[in-house]
Amino acid sequence: MKKVPVEEAVGMVLGHDMTQIIPGEFKGVRFKKGHIIKEEDISVLKSMGKNHIYSFELNEGQCHEDEAAIRIAKTVQGDGIELDGPNEGKVSLIAKQSGLLKVNKSGLAAINSCDELILATLHNNTVVKEGQVLAGTRINPLIIEEEKIKKVEEVGKEFANGVLNLRLFQNLHVGILITGSEVYSGRIEDKFAPVLKEKVNKLNNKVLEVRYAPDDPEKIKEEILGLIEAGAELIITGGGMSVDPDDVTPSGIRKTGAKIETYGAPVLPGSMFMLAYLDEVPILGVPACGMYNDTTVLDLVLPRVLTGEEVKRKDIIDLAHGGLCLKCDVCSHPICPFGKA
Known part of the structure; x- marks a missing residue:
């Protein structure tokens, strides 16, 4: 390459793009590669801080x-x-x-x-x-x-x-099961299913059906199996995941015969999350935090499952680094450190 003063560069061809920066107004290409330098370009180049240009030809092997x-x-x-x-x-x-x-x-x-x-x-x-x-x-x-x-x-x-x-999101049939006797009996309004449906819809998938079960492991098992029989390719359960005596969703999931990958995740919020597989059907047990927190462990796992990825226990363990949500006043996830490693 040869360094040439801009005053002597008229008629030469630029070998690379040249960037112009006008603070607060513009940053981008002012002269493209291949541009033939004209007399009127000299003042512009100098205003860009370019008193010289490179004139070069590629040698063999460059x-x-x-x-x-x-x-x-x-x-x-x-x-x-x-x-x-x-x-x-x-x-x-x-x-x-x-x-x-x-x-x-x-x-x-x-x-x-x-x-x-x-x-x-x-x-x-x-x-x-x-x-x-x-x-x-x-x-x-x-x-x-x-x-x-x-x-x-x-x-x-x-x-x-x-x-x-x-990886593209697959068009899976998603079944949602909300557990809890207080919701099942109609004593309180279900506010969990709408949250879960919105998260599924945002990832270009649709919910096949929403069902409800009381705090009874046998009933929970029956509803999970019923959703799968109806065509569900992914099951998301909401609620009943804690260690309280009335929270029996994990027991209901186990009763289906599903293989438990993990019960517990090193993520806050969402530490009581369960991941299981019944044959090829993933079952995501989402704790109650998923109802009232903008972002939880579900937001880290659901996108991967919806692409067809078989998430394993090690994948959940790896979420620990970056698994603490900052609980910002205004949630900007995924443009934040949560779930990033």
């Missing part, structure tokens, strides 16, 4: 920042993800549809261990919308050795399932 960023992005690009750019040397990875971002953290670390480049992502297991930026990548210099990009591509091949993937 790779321009735009091509390099595209190749890195393609290396980590998985299902449900499209590319945008390059823009100012950066390529963004975008969600094609709403879903759950899965980041292989070992793969991410391996990519960023390569020289002269970066890959930054959202957190693993972030719920995202169509068109949302999931990650961005670029190299730090304008030109990088071809061998360094080839190394990145080889590293990417070591992760068979990809470094970044977008």
